[in-house]
Amino acid sequence: MNGTTAATTPDMPRGLAGVVVTDTAIGDVRGREGFYHYRQYSAVELARTRGFEDVWHLMFHGELPDAGQRAAFVEQTAQLRRLPDDVREALPAIARASVVSGPLAGLRTALSLFGASQGFRPVYDIDGTWRRVDALAACAVVPTLLTALYRLGQGLDPVAPRDDLPYAANYLYMLTGSEPDPERARAVEQYLISTIDHGFNASTFTARVITSTGADVAACLTGAIGALSGPLHGGAPSRALDTLDAIGTPDRIDPWIRERVRAGERIMGFGHPVYRTEDPRSRMLRSIAQGFGGPMVDFAVEVEARVEAILAELKPGRELHTNVEFYAGVVMELCGLPREMFTPTFAAARVIGWSANILEQAEDSKIIRPAARYVGPPTPQPVPTRR
Structure with a gap:
């Protein structure tokens, strides 16, 4: 017999509040202490003392980079910012279609298209190295996609990314068309670092559920973006x-x-x-x-x-x-960001945390498949005769 019965299904709190669903080495939130961390480091201390690329490296590789590793990682991720032609050519249509709902809604379509264009394969079918390649590519283009969609929606031409600017400064440059002053770029960078990950929130859990099915990285991230867009999560x-x-x-x-x-x-x-x-x-x-x-x-x-x-x-x-x-x-x-870009900016940071969770979840082949308690009419009832 498939499924579970009321007699064998344990009661759980609504929304799975406080329920532990897996082990993770990525980070944790200790709510009673007012503390959260990425890997073994305080997330707030990282935001105060490190750059975005350092923390991205930590989330993907489990360690903060030394000077040589940092330079290599910065160069690698900067080169991944540019969009393939077929995606770039589709952006005006996506921007027109999402002019009311905004860049975050457009990102769902654009990132899905990017994954298809790059031939992302199901994480179930590829190894950890290849999954990381896909995740790096997706994370690197999210700011490019978001800023291009915003500018197209405003009747402006997209601004191509610059390889010489760090992640946050490049994001502001692509958004405004002007190189930001260092104080504002650093403020946005600290905000981005502070929101990279935050426990098993709704969007992170969504990403891991989709990953557990073996889907490709773009599919997992697209689902997470949908969860983030809700006003009770990232839309506030x-x-x-x-x-x-x-x-x-x-x-x-x-x-x-x-x-x-x-x-x-x-x-x-x-x-x-x-x-x-x-x-x-x-x-x-x-x-x-x-x-x-x-x-x-x-x-x-x-x-x-x-x-x-x-x-x-x-x-x-x-x-x-x-x-x-x-x-x-x-x-x-x-820092001069338009309000319709607040939640998309959140997504430009959280994509790193989602991807780290996707990479971790992909190592576990067990599908996440919880149960629900049926509370509808008693069954089985006879099907009414067609009239």
Whole structure:
């Protein structure tokens, strides 16, 4: 008999919260401590002290590179940024089709096309070395695809990548057409590093489920992008800034927040399903924002303080603090990124973490196939006679 029965299926919490589904050497989130790490290193410390390519190397190869390894890796990944002709020629049509839904929706199509164009094979059929080749290629072109789709949607020509710029600076260059100043490029780089991976979040789990079927790297990443696009996952940075815009002035903070909390509405940029203390990513990004300074930063800090105080009053016993989206939106706004590119920028970093998880999952040939509890009408019932 196929399948499982109610008698043999263990009860699990909704959403699989807290359920351990596999072993991983990639990283972990320790929510009660307010700490997360990539491999054996603090992710926040890496963001503060290392460049993006160093952390990419760590995620793919399990170690931080020495000077020679760094130079070779930077050269290798920079050469992979350019698009094949058949993909580049298709981008205007993809951009037109996704003009309303935006570059992240277009990326699903463009990255899938890239994988097909490059002949990506099912991870089940290739070895670890070849999987890594496919994953590197996919990660390297994601910024090129995203920025090209955005610019085409704005009626602008795409900007070709530059081999001499690091990952983050090249991303901003392709987005704006101008080489960014070092302070803003470094701020975006630190944000990108801080969001490369974050435990078994919905998009990472999606990537691993698809990988467990043996599908190719592009298919696994496309599924992860779909999961990330949801506003309860990666789609919130611009919405957190929308909250600041809706409040408008300091005198409106308290009445605006109280009204939403009492109505049971979610305050975007606050709360996290794992952290029971301050999100360490938010703490770091707040510091980066305060380094820039200005009225928007001062207002964001004031809103944060008042929201936490009101939530503590109206929802006692619950630890609700800013999450990564709140100050991520502030930092990206200060660095000149358009709001419709906030979540795509998140994807430009998280593709590295997804790929590391894909490479790890591909080493395990067991398909991920959980059960569901049937709660529909009693069965079997007679099929009604056709009238």
